[in-house]
Amino acid sequence: MIIKPDGVKKRIIGEILKRVEGAGLTVKSMRMLQLDRKTAGRFYAVHKERPFYQSLIEFMISGPVVVVALEGVNAITRYRNLIGATDPDKAEEGTIRRQFGESIEVNTVHGSDSAENGILETSFFFSTAELGMIPEE
Numbered sequence: 001m002i003i004k005p006d007g008v009k010k011r012i013i014g015e016i017l018k019r020v021e022g023a024g025l026t027v028k029s030m031r032m033l034q035l036d037r038k039t040a041g042r043f044y045a046v047h048k049e050r051p052f053y054q055s056l057i058e059f060m061i062s063g064p065v066v067v068v069a070l071e072g073v074n075a076i077t078r079y080r081n082l083i084g085a086t087d088p089d090k091a092e093e094g095t096i097r098r099q100f101g102e103s104i105e106v107n108t109v110h111g112s113d114s115a116e117n118g119i120l121e122t123s124f125f126f127s128t129a130e131l132g133m134i135p136e137e
Ligand code: ATP
Pocket: 047, 052, 056, 085, 086, 104, 105, 106, 107, 109, 110, 111, 112, 113
């Protein structure tokens, strides 16, 4: 998951992590960082042809983000239920995006959409050592 720049600016990092942990998901590693244009572009490369791509990149580099590697049974589904639909207006009551998101773009959090992408996105930001995956000697 990523707490997007608006989530950091709103000072709800703790609030978001409290909900994530409360849903039974485990934080394996986390870090705050400032994305540069190139890295944000690579991260969202799947959306390159979408009309909102440039604007999304500008938003994602507008301030620091918190990247978080999560673990849990059915983690993708459980996390996505917690955050709600992409568009905060369409997200269910009580979800993170419904409560804190401002628009379909400025929607407070990112989440991987499949186990496969979860692995890709987690390894995009974290080393195996950070994830506690260094094998025993
Ligand atoms: P995320 O991948 O961030 O968890 P998502 O999977 O719900 O969100 P995607 O379709 O993957 O949504 O879009 C990625 C991000 O691009 C969205 O979270 C949002 O910030 C932005 N975005 C998506 N659709 C639009 C749109 N129509 N207009 C502007 N920005 C959009």
